[in-house]
Amino acid sequence: xxxxxxxxxxxxxxxxxxxxxxxxxxxxxxxxxxxxxxxxxxxxxxxxxxxxxxxxxxxxxxxxxxxxxxxxxxxxxxxxxxxxxxxxxxxxxxxxxxxxxxxxxxxxxxxxxxxxxxxxxxxxxxxxxxxxxxxxxxxxxxxxxxxxxxxxxxxxxxxxxxxxxxxxxxxxxxxxxxxxxxxxxxxxxxxxxxxxxxxxxxxxxxxxxxxxxxxxxxxxxxxxxxxxxxxxxxxxxxxxxxxxxxxxxxxxxxx
Numbered sequence: 001x002x003x004x005x006x007x008x009x010x011x012x013x014x015x016x017x018x019x020x021x022x023x024x025x026x027x028x029x030x031x032x033x034x035x036x037x038x039x040x041x042x043x044x045x046x047x048x049x050x051x052x053x054x055x056x057x058x059x060x061x062x063x064x065x066x067x068x069x070x071x072x073x074x075x076x077x078x079x080x081x082x083x084x085x086x087x088x089x090x091x092x093x094x095x096x097x098x099x100x101x102x103x104x105x106x107x108x109x110x111x112x113x114x115x116x117x118x119x120x121x122x123x124x125x126x127x128x129x130x131x132x133x134x135x136x137x138x139x140x141x142x143x144x145x146x147x148x149x150x151x152x153x154x155x156x157x158x159x160x161x162x163x164x165x166x167x168x169x170x171x172x173x174x175x176x177x178x179x180x181x182x183x184x185x186x187x188x189x190x191x192x193x194x195x196x197x198x199x200x201x202x203x204x205x206x207x208x209x210x211x212x213x214x215x216x217x218x219x220x221x222x223x224x225x226x227x228x229x230x231x232x233x234x235x236x237x238x239x240x241x242x243x244x245x246x247x248x249x250x251x252x253x254x255x
Contacts, residue, residue, distance in 0.1 A: 024241050026194035028072035029065065030216070032208055033058075035200030035224030042224070048092040053226040055100055064233050065145055066111065072146045072190060074118070076208050080154030083123070094128055097151060101131040105138055112144030118186040119153030148190065155210035158186050187212055195240045199225045199232075217243045 033054060040050025058075065065073045078093060108115060115135045124132070132151075162184035166176065182188060192212045196205070201222040205213065219236040221228070 028193045030074040030193040032076045032198040033225040039224040039226045074148040078151045098128045105135040114142040115139045116148045118150040
């Protein structure tokens with residue numbers, strides 16, 4: 001989210017435009033931000049510049065979420081599997097995230113955004129760990145949008161770590177239920193996502209929020225993440241508004 005031009009005016013236009021067609025605004029939107037590398041290739045640029053462009057777009061999407069009164073926004077930034085990418089790319093991503101957190105926390109704090117981290121921290125550099133901790137501390141009392149950054153996150157790892165903690169706490173099998181299990185997840189303080197958006201045309205979850213997504217709605221777009229804009233958000237919200245969520249029940253029970 002480095003400094004630079006934004007599409008805030010477009011976002012404000014979208015807010016007024018949305019009033020005419022969106023009746024049900026998702027409480028929680030999660031986005032798999034895919035396509036930075038393909039965007040870079042498309043523009044004959046190094047992959048890291050694609051990631052930089054993708055990070056810049058986060059600011060725009062955060063503003064769209066605020067203007068459309070989304071209360072929770074979760075962004076899948078770096079998975080546990082992404083460590084297998086080229087060393088230079090991984091190192092560049094770490095530096096990029098560190099700079100983003102250090103440079104943007106103050107502005108997000110002014111916007112009453114609460115920053116939250118989902119995932120492991122032990123594999124991150126000390127500088128990045130400190131930046132994350134500082135961002136969490138500065139914004140912890142904010143009551144506006146909750147922005148969750150899933151970095152070094154993998155859902156399978158999350159479930160394994162939760163199970164380990166339950167064993168350590170000596171929870172008896174008869175006492176274990178879904179509500180108790182959820183308290184051991186990274187997302188314990190969050191509602192499950194209502195809508196999961198994935199960019200760049202792939203149709204899969206890629207180890208993202210597997211437990212939490214049990215009854216989420218999905219929207220897949222071919223738009224590459226750096227190009228995701230107000231039109232794509234409008235399409236996703238409009239599509240969500242057409243869904244009838246039944247949570248395993250019949251329509252009469254839901255109504």
